[in-house]
Amino acid sequence: MPRTNFLISLILALTASSASAGEGPLVIEKQGYFYTSGQEYDTEVGKVIADRMYVEFQIPAKKKHPYPVVFYHGGGSTGAYWGMTPDGREGWREYFLRKGYAVYITDAPMIGRSGYNSLVDPELIITPHNPEAAERMFTNTEETPLWPQASKHTQFPGTGKRGDPIFEAFVSRGVPTVEALRPGNVPPPLEVVARTDKLVQKETAKLLEKIGPAIIVTHSRSGTFGWLIADARPELVKAVVAVEPNGPPFVNALPGSDLEDIARPYGPTYAPLTFDPPVDDPAEIAPVERLAPADEDLIGCWPMAGEQRTLPNLKDVPVLIVTGEASYHAQYDHCTAEFLQDAGVNAVHIPLGSVGVHGNSHVMMSEKNSDAVAGVIADWLDDHVK
Template identity: 30%
Template sequence: MSRTIFASIAALLMSAALAQAAEPIALRDMGSFHVGGRLVEISGKPVKEVTFTPGGVPAKVDPNGTYQVEQMYVQYFLPANEKGAYPLLMWHGGGLTGVTWETTPDGREGFLNYFLRKGWSVYNSDAVERGRAGWAQYPDIFKGEPVFLTTANPFQRFRIGDGPNSYDPDPAKRKLMPGSQFPNEGYENFVKQNVPRWTTTDDAIVAAYIAEIDRVGPSIIMFHSQAGSFGFKVAQARPDKVKALIALEPAGVGDPDKAEVLKNIPTLIVYGDYIEKDSRWPKIRATGIAFGDRIKAAGGSVDIVDLPQVGITGNSHMLMMDKNNAEVAALIQKWLEGKGLTK
């Protein structure tokens, strides 16, 4: 699909998307489930005496025994008037949860509501060791220690702020990227979404995502940042069940030597703005482009969109939260329609 077509799509659909946002959402069902995981045996630990409630009676807690670990939480919303040919699975990035898709830091609707309104059945997950998926003991089960982020870290690393030392506790003193679409006034709410993450749980996360798609059935996967490698790897593991891939600024890719496995899965890769100004993202993007080229060389269909080149500017790494998120969502929706993935 050409850059001109993508640009016209964004312009034409923006007003319609904003008008649609006021309409109520009608569901035929909603619910949640946990999926995946394994049982682990812990032994050799001392018995502890724990007072669970201040002033309460202490109880002995034996940490030895069997634990359920590495499960994943999934919440689903099924529209009354379904128009998507397959369910849409939403997979978040590192240090985040499914809240990524639910709303924006300044209170606007997120991608979850947008695609529900378009008639997609949406499955939104908290990956292994995030949010409602739960934790496990470390380093016994989750090897190593969790990574925690300072308040300033995402502001500078997610291309919201213009370089090092761009963050300030005072929103008026922050140095934003020129023309930034990120809702600066809601940045504190975004930081509240951050959760600890491990760098050693990728295999467990991939296993849980495979379990999700095995349960849900043929699906489309929309994934962001850290989930880049998860989305592509799960598609390589279940190519018959993945009907399309939507990679939003993927920070990782699948196995390049197995790129041919993805040749029958239409793929959209989207990048935001300011990449050339960042120290890391030019290389990350180049890796994603190279992986897409491997798929295309094998006969696959891969559309790569740099948003500024189609007239959508100012997007941070968190493009589903930016003030123009409806424009980005409209571009994705039109791509899905163009691939014949709507009813």
């Protein structure tokens, strides 16, 4: 087929796909990309620029909201995660553009298009392609449930198993990262993940100074970013939407984890937050006990030790935590919400099952009802961001 005819056929097919969903063509007024400035380093080969953050943006022709949405991807991934779903449908990027939001999508420093630099960055870990883990944790949790809620999973498109083209499209999105598990399933050093936290906090401050106040949307590993960004520049953060944020506070609670080892010394983050009274040493707030769970399907939470402290810079920032009904996060996202609430933050936790959105795993933005999940977020933003 001649190239011109192929392009015309592709455009018509995409337009028909949109029209069949009752939406019509998506009209973009402006789009592009840029990098934050990063930092200059002296190296053995001379000066280099590293630790920049890639940002792409689209602004709809019918912009209806004053504040843009800024998306941060999860671990081992890139901002491409927010675009088309693995079965070829429009993703959350398009959903919020159609809702009239300007959309900015980032790649975290040292990953994807933000450029890893071996002269200054921590060791890059090339993880083995592990589709079996993806099946167990994300796409086919119902077959061999590792946590109580896993059997409720119904929403991943296709079979969720190796060999299915949708599954292969999903797992192909993984990328090497400085934060991958080391050989023997050893977690990355605290200084590595704390460095990522600090870099995103610093580079996002530059981003918000450029584009103005925004809504921050995080997922999984990037959950820590939202708290740190709001802590650093609360006047420029209109809301934080945390989709199954990295947690729970202080420890990791993935299936098989040691529930007593401190992973995040500042509760919900690896890098320091601003507490009142101040925390000079994270040992001051390290939990000394785990509370009894409120339900047999939940994990008991780890409250901060010592005198009650607040997070004063987050007190005026509305926070939404969203949790899938079948995700491993369904065991413990309530702990993150309670930690923030106890610290004076206006945090709301919505387990999706409680609002009639059922069957979702940790990768809900890639699942069959992704628009329904996005709709819960959009409705909350309508009520809380003016």
